[in-house]
Amino acid sequence: MRERLTNWAGNITFGARRLHRPESVAELRAVLAGADRLRVLGSGHSFNRLADTDGDLVSLAGLPRTVEIAPDRRSVRIDGGIRYGELAARLAAESLALHNMASLPHISVAGAVATATHGSGVRNGNLATAVSGLEILRADGSTAVLDRDHPDLAGAVVGLGALGVVTALTLDVVPAFELRQYVYENLPAAALDEHLDEILSAGYSVSLFTRWTGTDIDQVWLKRDAPLTGDLFGARPADGPRHPVPGMPTENCTGQGGVPGPWHERLPHFRMEFTPSSGEELQSEWHVPRTAGRAAIAAVTELRERVAAVLQVCEIRTIAADHLWLSPNHEQDSLALHFTWIADTDAVLPVVADLEKALAPHGARPHWGKIFTTAPSEVRGAYPRFGDFAALTRRFDPQGVFRNPWLDAVLDCSASLRGKTPGNR
Numbered sequence: 001m002r003e004r005l006t007n008w009a010g011n012i013t014f015g016a017r018r019l020h021r022p023e024s025v026a027e028l029r030a031v032l033a034g035a036d037r038l039r040v041l042g043s044g045h046s047f048n049r050l051a052d053t054d055g056d057l058v059s060l061a062g063l064p065r066t067v068e069i070a071p072d073r074r075s076v077r078i079d080g081g082i083r084y085g086e087l088a089a090r091l092a093a094e095s096l097a098l099h100n101m102a103s104l105p106h107i108s109v110a111g112a113v114a115t116a117t118h119g120s121g122v123r124n125g126n127l128a129t130a131v132s133g134l135e136i137l138r139a140d141g142s143t144a145v146l147d148r149d150h151p152d153l154a155g156a157v158v159g160l161g162a163l164g165v166v167t168a169l170t171l172d173v174v175p176a177f178e179l180r181q182y183v184y185e186n187l188p189a190a191a192l193d194e195h196l197d198e199i200l201s202a203g204y205s206v207s208l209f210t211r212w213t214g215t216d217i218d219q220v221w222l223k224r225d226a227p228l229t230g231d232l233f234g235a236r237p238a239d240g241p242r243h244p245v246p247g248m249p250t251e252n253c254t255g256q257g258g259v260p261g262p263w264h265e266r267l268p269h270f271r272m273e274f275t276p277s278s279g280e281e282l283q284s285e286w287h288v289p290r291t292a293g294r295a296a297i298a299a300v301t302e303l304r305e306r307v308a309a310v311l312q313v314c315e316i317r318t319i320a321a322d323h324l325w326l327s328p329n330h331e332q333d334s335l336a337l338h339f340t341w342i343a344d345t346d347a348v349l350p351v352v353a354d355l356e357k358a359l360a361p362h363g364a365r366p367h368w369g370k371i372f373t374t375a376p377s378e379v380r381g382a383y384p385r386f387g388d389f390a391a392l393t394r395r396f397d398p399q400g401v402f403r404n405p406w407l408d409a410v411l412d413c414s415a416s417l418r419g420k421t422p423g424n425r
């Protein structure tokens with residue numbers, strides 16, 4: 001019997017006929033040469049059918065690890081299978097750092113940048129903005145090498161796995177730095193409304209967590225270099241370590257209480273050796289322009305009883321604008337509204353659809369790796385460079401070897417992502 005292969009959350013069973021784990025680029029080339037349809041699986045942390053195929057699935061986790069720091073110590077070249085946790089430890093040992101990290105270090109770098117995964121911080125671009133070079137193995141066996149000056153790079157970085165196999169990436173790095181992480185509780189709704197920008201700018205990285213059982217914010221997580229004392233706009237310092245999802249073990253989380261620590265042990269919320277988030281969940285997320293942030297929060301507040309019924313926790317973060325064609329932060333400083341749902345697709349999807357309706361007037365762009373039901377035409381309409389991206393995929397992969405029904409729906413308008421269509425289950 002075929003091994004049942006699922007994503008991390010378990011809501012997607014992949015339809016691939018085989019999973020390959022090549023141990024060299026030569027083996028990878030041989031797999032590609034024998035495939036008519038192929039997708040790369042990163043660490044499988046996406047919640048929809050983006051990574052799926054009915055052809056061959058390839059994991060690059062077995063490729064030799066590459067971590068080559070440039071002589072000027074401003075960039076690092078890495079392989080297409082490495083995870084952030086491993087890369088971060090190697091960089092920290094060299095007194096270097098990435099500018100930001102997601103909530104968890106478990107994800108692969110190539111998979112994360114392909115979906116524009118992000119952390120938080122009004123001045124921090126998403127993780128894909130650190131990419132200054134890509135090496136992409138195309139279906140015809142050729143390798144495209146895109147450096148920072150290459151006109152295709154801005155289109156290829158958030159590539160949804162549609163151009164080819166990313167065998168190597170070059171990332172910008174900075175000197176290592178320390179941060180302190182503080183958790184505050186019960187931020188009054190009125191303070192949020194009045195001081196939203198000040199609160200979101202109160203640290204290098206700021207996250208607001210709420211279960212929407214009331215209108216106040218349950219927890220504010222601040223990651224910053226300078227020490228903090230006293231209240232924060234009416235929120236009180238937590239009296240011990242916290243997990244964003246009430247009841248979950250706090251040992252899963254990175255160090256709090258303002259104790260200084262290295263960047264890679266403070267920027268993610270969750271520690272590599274432990275289960276991130278709740279472990280039994282679905283996720284959705286929408287990005288709106290930061291200027292629409294207050295109105296978007298008000299729109300969710302209107303729906304909060306419906307949302308709270310299927311929610312574990314909601315996180316509000318910020319991301320700086322960039323120029324990447326398919327980045328949800330394309331040309332706009334953004335506020336992201338993230339929802340960790342209960343693990344029940346039938347119960348969650350109607351609420352997702354209602355939220356999308358409520359957030360659409362505020363210019364919401366869904367996270368590529370999470371659950372959404374927005375019509376493909378609306379998704380495409382949200383990206384001024386979408387047509388250029390579609391043309392890029394046709395140029396890189398004219399036979400559609402790297403396409404799948406999920407991409408066909410988004411790129412071609414040939415199907416809807418609503419209801420039973422390929423997407424969320």
Ligand SMILES: Cc1cc2nc3c(=O)[nH]c(=O)nc-3n(C[C@H](O)[C@H](O)[C@H](O)COP(=O)(O)OP(=O)(O)OC[C@H]3O[C@@H](n4cnc5c(N)ncnc54)[C@H](O)[C@@H]3O)c2cc1C
Pocket residue numbers: 008009039040041042043044045046047050051060080081102103104107108109110111112113114115116117118119160161162164165166167276277283367369370
């Ligand atoms: C618990 C949890 C917490 C999360 N926290 C955050 C967060 O803080 N911020 C955020 O923005 N998102 C977050 N996410 C979402 C997650 O970061 C994205 O779904 C990300 O894409 C997952 O990376 P992955 O390596 O698992 O990629 P996968 O889900 O395996 O793949 C994603 C896409 O990348 C492609 N891909 C992967 N590797 C390659 C390669 N080498 N070449 C070409 N294509 C490739 C795949 O084909 C697919 O299209 C979270 C998810 C979970 C489960």
